[in-house]
Amino acid sequence: MKKQFNILRIICLIILASPLGLAWLPVDVFKNIVPSSFVESGYFHSLFLSFRELSITLAATMLFAMLLSVMLGYVSVLSMHVGRGFANVLNAVESIPAILVALFCYAPVSGYLARHSSSASTTMSLLVFVLAATVTTLPEAVRSIAIPLTDLYNQKYSLSFRSYGFTKKRILTVLMNTALMRNTLKRVAAGILLKTLVLDCSFGFIIQLGFGSYGTPAHLSPGALIAAHRDALFEGGTPILFWLPSVMLITISVAFLLMLNDRREENA
């Protein structure tokens, strides 16, 4: 029964997160499903591009932020002095709203973005956004790894394992590979994805409202698409232009929330 429930859960997660994968299919695939006038419109093209860019942003941020979080979390527990230093810096970063961090990160490259071609500008914009998203997600991610790891080491395993002659470094490496820490890392990854998704869309929304299609940075995002078609809700508009990306974003968010809430039954 439990196995069937788990399979059902995984299927649900795949369905909910599917917009990120479907965006990479050739547009022609949808010609038989969706009215051709809609498929051939610029909106459909923008929808695909925005979700493609979102999936790249999410994947890149998750990989980069997870790598940094695991490293910083591990080092923080390994050395209390280093850990305290990191904690002070990360606490300071956390006190600044994420959207301001993102805007701040764009400031040094705004000239480059304005001067260069569309593809170079998009690549740079993506890199800067991944950096900004990583910075904003890092404090919580590092804390989420360091707290259970510290607890496992200091409260539980350090006395015995150190007395066997294992070094702290080796004990922490072993503990990082335990089922408990693997589940923690999975939840941290889901948290990073969710936070990045929210930041990406709100940032895209604000950039679209502030600069329209002429401004920099060239941040293609479902949030920007929603902002661009916010008038669709008014009389005479086509509400689906607003609701389609909105609903897709909601389903992806629900998938990440489900992953975040995946707390496996702990052993007695």
Add this chain to the structure above:
Amino acid sequence: MTPISLHRFSIHLGQRVLLRNCDFSIEAGSSTVIMGPTGTGKSVFLKSIAGILPTKIFSFEGDMQVNGFNAYSAGRKLDFRAWSQIEQSGLMFVPAETAQVMNPSLTLDQNLALLAPGCKAVIEKRLNEYFSLDFEAFARLYPDEVSGGEMQRITLMILLSRSGNFILLDEPTVNLDRNLRKHFVDFLNKEILAAKDKTFLMVSHDLDFIRKLTLDQAYMLKEGDIERLESLPEMEGYEKPEAKKGATGTAIELQDVSQTYFKRGIFGERTFTAFKGLNLVFERSTIYGITGPSGCGKSSTIKAILRLMDGTKGRILMEGSDLVALKPGETGSDPASFKPFRRRMTVVQQDSRFSFFPDLSIRESFEQIAAAGSAGTLEELTANLEKVGLTSAHLDAYPQSLSSGEMKRVDIARALTAKPDILLLDEPFAHIDFETRLHVMKAISEYLAVHATILVVVTHEDFDLRYFVEKSYDFPELVGQFTKE
């Protein structure tokens, strides 16, 4: 409403039957204890009533009703909604390792607000009255800043002061020293058992403790069956195991040792002195016992000898070498000059579940431990497991599938297999029933007869002092007045 009713209920752990076709019920307002040998499944039974046994590891048969609600039906554990109803009906489970219920990232005050909302005043009063503990002094501390004994007292009081009508209490005396145990008996008799407004179901192996409680009935769980006892078993017939001694001579000398540690406070970290002016000599082939109230520094002394603490001052001499000078602080690795001493020391820590890798079997863990140093061979471990009343089958078990008492014995067997020169045992017999305890004591005494070892036992229990320890020290007397800076 019957608080607990079992109909042909069974609990299986793999092939092992822990409870067999059991029909059992208790009346509302009654007080009951379930006794039984270590590893027989007492705690597992209690946890099945609390609904916290993982169905991935344990399987069930038959029916169980808790507080009038179906909890298990035809061997199937009911869903979250059904268990929520049971929780809300007044079920209160108090685990043996009470400290585990505390969230490590919250202060004790925040934990209290989460676990027992609206009960702070009564908890403060009871802690003060029965355990002489001022909760306000601990309120802003985090769980890792409080000693095991203090934590046990605070969490016990928090968990037992919640509002509810059915208390499940699992081995409550494990970390309580002798003095506090008396106060805890007073507390249970006066505040919990006297009013008879709550149903009380406890599992314990501690006969001394059980005898002092005003309980209505006692049961024995043995080999999967629960049998009602007409009277409590007598403690007569226990004989102190005899073993001939190896070589003698001074082995470890503590000279003017003091231990400080850091505590977080609202104005940053502060230095606290756990103890100072400790002068002590441990000779070989003698079983030394260290007793004293919780939090007085007994476990810190063990850690200081093992050189796993910062802030140790004074001299710890072993064969002319000062261990403090060789390793002044704990940096996560040992200097080369200290490594020969490390190989000669073994500890059995308070909670033996954390002496083996969490996701590996005992056999796999032991192979890794053996690879790290001189831990002995698998054959020697198997022989020692048999001496402490276990079998080679336990080698393939995982830590989470063994009871606390079984883990303790596996850990002691592991420690003896390492053939240590210095054997430090921190509450080594907690969770082990008295009969099994004597087998374990005999195994240690036999080891001592062959190896002239320095053996130090930190213990709270009268039984250990009476039947095992040869020379006991009261820790507060050794270090004079308990001081804080």
